[in-house]
Amino acid sequence: HPDPITETSTLSSIIPPKWSIKLRLPEATIKEGRLTNLQLESVIYACEQHERMIPGTQYRSGFFMGDGPGVGKGRQIAGIILENFIRGRKRAIWISISSDLIDDAKRDICDIGGGAIPIHDLRDYGNNKDLNSFEELNQGVIFCTYSLLVRNGAGGGKDQSRLTQIVKWAGEDFDGVLAFDEAHKAKNIRIPKKGRHKLSQALRTNGTKSATAVIEIQQQLPLARVVYVSATGASEPEHLLYASRLGLWGPGTSFDTPDTFVREIRSGGTGAMELLAMELKQLGQYLARSLSFKGAEFEVVEEEIDQEFMLKYDKAVELWSDIISHFSGFCKKGIENLTRKEINQLRSQLWGANQRFWGQICMAAKVKGVVRIANEAIQQGKCVVIGLQNTGESVATEEESGCSAACNLLKNFIEKFGVKVMTTEEKEQILERIDALQLPINPLDEIIDLLGGPKRVAEMTGRSVRQVCVRGEWTLVKRIKSDSSGDAINIRERKKFMSGKKLVAIISEAASTGISLHADRRVKNTRRRVHITLQLPWSADRAVQQMGRSHRSNQSSAPEFKLIMTPIGGEWRFASAVAERLQQLGAMTQGDRRATGGSGLTNFAIDPRYGPEALEKVFNCLSDGSLPPFAEDAVNELEFLETEYENDFEKFATVAMTALQKAGMFGHGDSETFPTVNVFLNRLFGVKLCLQGQIFSFWHVLMEILIRDAKMRGEYQDGITDIASELKLKDEEILHQNPATNAHTSLLTLWGDRGVSWEEAKEFLDSQNDEVAGFYKKKDPQNDAFYNIILALAKKQEVHGKRRRIYHTTLPHAGHRPEEVSNFKLRNDYDKLDLEEAEKIWKEIYEYSKDHCGHSARSSSCKGKDVCVYKKRMYVYNILTGSVFPFWEEIKKSVAIKNPRDDEFSVKVSDSELSNAVLKIMIRLCE
Numbered sequence: 018h019p020d021p022i023t024e025t026s027t028l029s030s031i032i033p034p035k036w037s038i039k040l041r042l043p044e045a046t047i048k049e050g051r052l053t054n055l056q057l058e059s060v061i062y063a064c065e066q067h068e069r070m071i072p073g074t075q076y077r078s079g080f081f082m083g084d085g086p087g088v089g090k091g092r093q094i095a096g097i098i099l100e101n102f103i104r105g106r107k108r109a110i111w112i113s114i115s116s117d118l119i120d121d122a123k124r125d126i127c128d129i130g131g132g133a134i135p136i137h138d139l140r141d142y143g144n145n146k147d148l149n150s151f152e153e154l155n156q157g158v159i160f161c162t163y164s165l166l167v168r169n170g171a172g173g174g175k176d177q178s179r180l181t182q183i184v185k186w187a188g189e190d191f192d193g194v195l196a197f198d199e200a201h202k203a204k205n206i207r208i209p210k211k212g213r214h215k216l217s218q219a220l221r222t223n224g225t226k227s228a229t230a231v232i233e234i235q236q237q238l239p240l241a242r243v244v245y246v247s248a249t250g251a252s253e254p255e256h257l258l259y260a261s262r263l264g265l266w267g268p269g270t271s272f273d274t275p276d277t278f279v280r281e282i283r284s285g286g287t288g289a290m291e292l293l294a295m296e297l298k299q300l301g302q303y304l305a306r307s308l309s310f311k312g313a314e315f316e317v318v319e320e321e322i323d324q325e326f327m328l329k330y331d332k333a334v335e336l337w338s339d340i341i342s343h344f345s346g347f348c349k350k351g352i353e354n355l356t357r358k359e360i361n362q363l364r365s366q367l368w369g370a371n372q373r374f375w376g377q378i379c380m381a382a383k384v385k386g387v388v389r390i391a392n393e394a395i396q397q398g399k400c401v402v403i404g405l406q407n408t409g410e411s412v413a414t415e416e417e418s419g420c421s422a423a424c425n426l427l428k429n430f431i432e433k434f435g436v437k438v439m440t441t442e443e444k445e446q447i448l449e450r451i452d453a454l455q456l457p458i459n460p461l462d463e464i465i466d467l468l469g470g471p472k473r474v475a476e477m478t479g480r481s482v483r484q485v486c487v488r489g490e491w492t493l494v495k496r497i498k499s500d501s502s503g504d505a506i507n508i509r510e511r512k513k514f515m516s517g518k519k520l521v522a523i524i525s526e527a528a529s530t531g532i533s534l535h536a537d538r539r540v541k542n543t544r545r546r547v548h549i550t551l552q553l554p555w556s557a558d559r560a561v562q563q564m565g566r567s568h569r570s571n572q573s574s575a576p577e578f579k580l581i582m583t584p585i586g587g588e589w590r591f592a593s594a595v596a597e598r599l600q601q602l603g604a605m606t607q608g609d610r611r612a613t614g615g616s617g618l619t620n621f622a623i624d625p626r627y628g629p630e631a632l633e634k635v636f637n638c639l640s641d642g643s644l645p646p647f648a649e650d651a652v653n654e655l656e657f658l659e660t661e662y663e664n665d666f667e668k669f670a671t672v673a674m675t676a677l678q679k680a681g682m683f684g685h686g687d688s689e690t691f692p693t694v695n696v697f698l699n700r701l702f703g704v705k706l707c708l709q710g711q712i713f714s715f716w717h718v719l720m721e722i723l724i725r726d727a728k729m730r731g732e733y734q735d736g737i738t739d740i741a742s743e744l745k746l747k748d749e750e751i752l753h754q755n756p757a758t759n760a761h762t763s764l765l766t767l768w769g770d771r772g773v774s775w776e777e778a779k780e781f782l783d784s785q786n787d788e789v790a791g792f793y794k795k796k797d798p799q800n801d802a803f804y805n806i807i808l809a810l811a812k813k814q815e816v817h818g819k820r821r822r823i824y825h826t827t828l829p830h831a832g833h834r835p836e837e838v839s840n841f842k843l844r845n846d847y848d849k850l851d852l853e854e855a856e857k858i859w860k861e862i863y864e865y866s867k868d869h870c871g872h873s874a875r876s877s878s879c880k881g882k883d884v885c886v887y888k889k890r891m892y893v894y895n896i897l898t899g900s901v902f903p904f905w906e907e908i909k910k911s912v913a914i915k916n917p918r919d920d921e922f923s924v925k926v927s928d929s930e931l932s933n934a935v936l937k938i939m940i941r942l943c944e
Contacts, residue, residue, distance in 0.1 A: 042060075079242075082246045085565065085568040086308060092128070093200075094111065094122075095122070110195045111856055114163060127633050163231075235261055263297065296902050322584060338679040375703075384434075390550065392868050400547070402524065461478075537569075631720035641670075672708065744768070762898075772866060775829075790805060791850070793809055802832050803865075810825045829862040871888030
């Protein structure tokens with residue numbers, strides 16, 4: 018492959034099964050490197066899977082290609098189609114996300130030696146036409162988009178649909194390739210967490226048309242050779258419901274039905290999704306490689322907000338508080354005259370406008386930072402890519418030139434809906450207050466203007482109009498002329514950027530698919546890219562796609578990624594959503610969450626279990642005006658309580674609760690439940706800046722405490738973990754072997770040393786740049802006087818832009834522990850040791866714990882001293898490894914973590930080096 022390709026340690030440790038198929042691709046395709054060895058691997062395993070049927074069904078097995086940008090997914094699809102074409106399967110179906118990508122498909126097939134294979138654009142043929150009546154369609158590839166696939170014909174009936182048209186062309190016995198490019202387009206199926214819900218029911222109530230069509234076409238073409246292609250794979254089990262050809266449920270599996278599969282994997286947490294990725298690779302059904310991020314740099318840039326902006330923001334908060342009050346009062350009074358549906362629609366409009374307004378404000382807060390970073394990059398000989406989601410065109414098409422996008426959005430909302438909920442005088446007062454805010458214009462237009470205007474900035478978005486500043490006056494102009502298209506303009510703009518005529522490119526989600534902006538060696542502009550993320554997408558699927566525009570194969574340099582964040586608490590909703598998704602996404606995208614951990618995004622992660630639990634405690638504390646005992650030590654570290662509230666928590670609670678109520682946090686009085694995390698973070702926009710940061714910090718601290726306590730109880734699941742520094746295999750028993758792939762399940766008994774020597778501990782401490790880090794002993798050790806020493810190592814912990822002092826703990830006999838201690842706790846409960854005293858205690862415990870248990874340290878005898886491992890360095894681990902899903906029920910009964918409050922459990926996935934240097938991925942069972 019022309020560029021370094023990587024795979025995470027967990028997936029790279031899994032060896033896929035040996036293949037038996039022999040490819041018939043043209044000799045030149047392989048010898049001339051038209052398909053690299055990496056790409057050939059996918060072609061081989063896909064074709065190998067296609068030779069099998071899913072046990073107990075009439076369906077052919079499928080393959081999931083999870084490669085990231087830069088590996089060449091298009092060429093791999095082309096390779097699979099060419100191989101089957103040579104074998105006599107002259108028809109194929111290629112479904113993609115955009116009609117523009119047909120040119121890429123034609124190029125890929127031609128480049129690998131398949132120039133004789135025609136690719137037909139389904140758009141060229143009428144809805145009601147019989148495709149078999151066209152002679153040119155006797156063979157070749159039908160190229161279709163997801164949006165076209167779900168479209169009905171002129172009659173509107175199912176028999177006139179594009180899906181039916183394709184199925185008739187293919188025929189019931191069709192055994193050619195059916196490729197779903199960007200397959201995550203079909204992922205939107207939601208099965209409720211409680212109750213039994215069939216897949217068909219979920220599709221009717223919670224599924225998109227694309228998801229329904231993808232599942233239906235697979236059912237109607239049971240012998241099709243299905244390939245799922247997606248760089249983002251799945252972050253949740255329901256995102257795999259369209260992938261029925263992976264055989265994850267049904268006869269001969271651990272899951273009878275799709276909804277059983279979803280509930281069971283969901284209950285196992287992210288560890289279960291990580292296991293699933295490894296299982297699929299081991300069975301030869303899944304590969305996920307990605308362009309190495311070596312050389313790429315990630316930085317979270319915290320942009321400060323000046324006093325002028327803060328004052329404007331707080332004025333906007335006061336305005337929105339009054340608007341919410343009007344709407345809330347109207348809904349309460351009008352409940353007798355309005356239907357529930359009408360009230361819900363009104364509230365939906367209110368909160369939709371609210372969220373769009375604050376989204377524009379957040380972008381406006383970053384304009385100075387974006388321009389500063391962009392200018393610095395250009396001065397350093399680099400060029401700039403700015404990524405965002407929304408352009409604000411829907412506002413720009415209606416607004417007066419030079420008007421603030423946020424203000425105009427709000428004015429349009431009040432003009433349309435205000436007449437229903439307020440008097441004419443009240444409405445006019447609100448409109449006057451909107452004008453008085455004097456908020457900045459559309460942030461996108463301001464950025465373009467400050468960076469030199471349209472002549473210097475290449476804009477690749479979906480909008481048709483924009484504002485341009487001419488001699489100090491803003492004018493609304495057409496971006497797309499009547500004789501042109503948005504796609505054509507975006508292509509021209511891309512060429513200007515790639516040639517170096519323009520050194521800044523702005524790209525929106527609407528235009529991001531298929532556009533490459535990397536430092537390609539084949540183009541003139543090979544400057545290093547600085548990719549600024551102005552606006553975070555709500556999902557990791559979109560984040561991965563956006564980042565992939567500037568990081569691809571054949572680049573002269575890897576990009577610098579800059580994620581701009583502001584102290585606006587509500588904005589963390591987007592950051593936390595992406596952080597959580599990227600963590601989970603590793604389970605299917607790149608094997609495990611450590612793949613994205615270096616990006617800096619995980620600092621903003623909100624734990625999906627403990628985040629909501631902490632939020633409930635926040636509301637209880639604020640309502641009661643008091644703190645639970647478990648939270649008192651951490652709250653002491655919140656500086657604002659001391660500086661602004663004189664350590665009077667009740668005073669803070671009163672102020673915070675009043676502000677949250679004015680922001681509409683608790684609905685309109687018809688719900689007794691607390692808001693969800695997403696609602697909380699959305700509504701937090703409507704609190705004055707300083708206070709919203711304090712509320713966010715309080716919530717984040719409580720979440721940290723809950724996670725810390727869960728770790729101490731051994732209940733926290735944090736992905737794949739190292740179980741010991743050195744392991745030796747004592748025994749191995751093969752429990753099961755898959756006759757088709759020879760994948761086997763083994764029960765291992767391992768003997769491991771989990772201790773940390775003095776030399777290693779000293780090395781850890783020397784790497785710290787923290788005056789508090791060091792060796793400590795408890796002031797009151799109680800019954801553990803002999804083992805009274807810890808090494809506290811600083812952990813950087815973000816709490817809304819401020820550093821909290823949290824420390825990991827390491828023990829001589831047990832290594833790195835999940836327990837964490839705060840700076841406050843170290844000061845109050847521990848004494849710091851000098852190095853001489855620490856060395857003596859550490860070495861004594863390290864040597865003693867090799868052969869003696871903790872009971873022996875307290876008394877001269879232990880009844881089970883020969884087998885007792887309490888506080889021993891040397892530890893016995895019972896490990897299930899290999900193909901583990903056939904034993905799912907047994908795993909559930911044996912895993913070490915169980916949540917007594919519900920049916921959720923967490924799978925402890927571990928890795929470590931055996932003495933023979935083979936990395937094993939395994940599930941740790943109860944000892």
